Amino acid sequence: MNEKDDQPGMVDDTDELFEKAVKLHSRRLLAIARAVVGYRASPEDVVQQAVLNLFTHRHRYDWREPGGLLRRAVVNEALRILRQPKMAVVEEEQLPGSDKSNRPDSAMVNREMVTHVRQAIAKLPDHFRSALVLCEYENLSYAEIAKTLDASVPQVKTWIFRARRQLAEMLREYYEAEKKSSRA
Amino acid sequence: MYPVSDDDLQFLESYLDDALSDQELANLRTRLSREADLAAALRMLREERSQRQTFFQAIDPTPKEVESLVASIHQSANRRRWWQDSRRLVSYGSALAACLAIAAVGGFFYHAAGKEPLQANDGAVSAVETIATPVNYPVDVTDDYGHVIAVQHFNNARDAEDFARDLHRAQDRRKQSNGGVMLIENHDF
Numbered sequence: 001m002n003e004k005d006d007q008p009g010m011v012d013d014t015d016e017l018f019e020k021a022v023k024l025h026s027r028r029l030l031a032i033a034r035a036v037v038g039y040r041a042s043p044e045d046v047v048q049q050a051v052l053n054l055f056t057h058r059h060r061y062d063w064r065e066p067g068g069l070l071r072r073a074v075v076n077e078a079l080r081i082l083r084q085p086k087m088a089v090v091e092e093e094q095l096p097g098s099d100k101s102n103r104p105d106s107a108m109v110n111r112e113m114v115t116h117v118r119q120a121i122a123k124l125p126d127h128f129r130s131a132l133v134l135c136e137y138e139n140l141s142y143a144e145i146a147k148t149l150d151a152s153v154p155q156v157k158t159w160i161f162r163a164r165r166q167l168a169e170m171l172r173e174y175y176e177a178e179k180k181s182s183r184a
Numbered sequence: 185m186y187p188v189s190d191d192d193l194q195f196l197e198s199y200l201d202d203a204l205s206d207q208e209l210a211n212l213r214t215r216l217s218r219e220a221d222l223a224a225a226l227r228m229l230r231e232e233r234s235q236r237q238t239f240f241q242a243i244d245p246t247p248k249e250v251e252s253l254v255a256s257i258h259q260s261a262n263r264r265r266w267w268q269d270s271r272r273l274v275s276y277g278s279a280l281a282a283c284l285a286i287a288a289v290g291g292f293f294y295h296a297a298g299k300e301p302l303q304a305n306d307g308a309v310s311a312v313e314t315i316a317t318p319v320n321y322p323v324d325v326t327d328d329y330g331h332v333i334a335v336q337h338f339n340n341a342r343d344a345e346d347f348a349r350d351l352h353r354a355q356d357r358r359k360q361s362n363g364g365v366m367l368i369e370n371h372d373f
Binding site: 164 | 190193194197198201203229232233235236237238239240242243244245249250252253254256257258260261264265268
């Protein structure tokens with residue numbers, strides 16, 4: 001145990017670094033949680049639980065570069081929640097992207113397409129979805145994704161490839177219908 | 185659907201993920217300039233990727249949502265910190281109380297053993313008593329040559345002195361009789 005653990009009531013360097021890390025990474029962590037849990041749980045709860053789990057044992061970790069640590073914690077917490085048999089389904093209206101008025105770039109976002117992509121991504125196996133989100137949202141390398149998901153690099157490459165193919169298959173009908181309507 | 189094989193598709197995806205080595209990159213560029221199908225597949229993959237990016241843009245939380253989350257985490261972390269500190273203080277207090285209790289009980293038994301003998305249920309004297317009251321007054325019994333032939337123990341000094349005096353007197357009397365000395369048994373003539 002770290003010596004700082006023996007000083008009750010003190011807000012030490014670790015606590016300050018933790019606070020900074022939370023402020024710095026919350027936006028991306030929340031987005032990752034949203035993409036991974038989809039409609040099946042509250043992403044805010046996932047992030048909060050993951051971060052508080054780390055906080056409980058905060059003196060064990062190096063908080064100078066906490067991005068990977070926080071990302072791994074959130075993904076693992078999201079996957080843990082998805083493994084649970086019963087979960088409350090979050091209503092679609094509460095998810096981001098639904099409320100256009102709050103978003104300055106809403107005109108650029110095709111809401112219907114977002115909905116279709118979201119539904120398709122939600123149907124992917126959990127590990128496929130997690131790997132895809134880390135690759136395309138977080139722009140992580142295959143090696144970093146493998147470390148985050150505790151898998152091998154070839155495994156991660158396979159997951160991402162299959163996720164993309166399955167998504168493409170699911171969205172093909174939508175894309176084709178959209179093309180037809182745009183031509184007409 | 186795609187005009188190329190799965191291996192080529194995976195190769196193109198790796199290219200879009202920026203995961204190819206320089207050698208592979210050069211090889212792909214050469215092939216792209218020669219193979220129209222490969223170039224077409226790359227365009228399709230880019231289109232699919234841009235569609236997915238619309239979703240990823242949509243899930244990006246607003247500053248307000250992030251602020252709310254950070255505040256919530258901060259509040260929960262403070263609560264957890266308070267709870268951890270309290271628990272630590274309680275554990276210190278419990279350890280101190282346990283030490284005091286052990287010391288008090290030990291002290292009680294220590295003093296109780298010094299003052300009164302402990303009695304077993306059947307009334308037998310316990311070992312504490314035999315150790316606590318070992319009063320003993322030995323008196324050596326010697327022969328005519330001064331050799332110790334026995335030791336007689338007494339519980340008090342007075343009995344031991346009486347015995348020693350009587351023994352000494354008896355031995356003197358025997359010595360006198362053995363030496364032909366007349367003993368005065370009675371002085372009433």
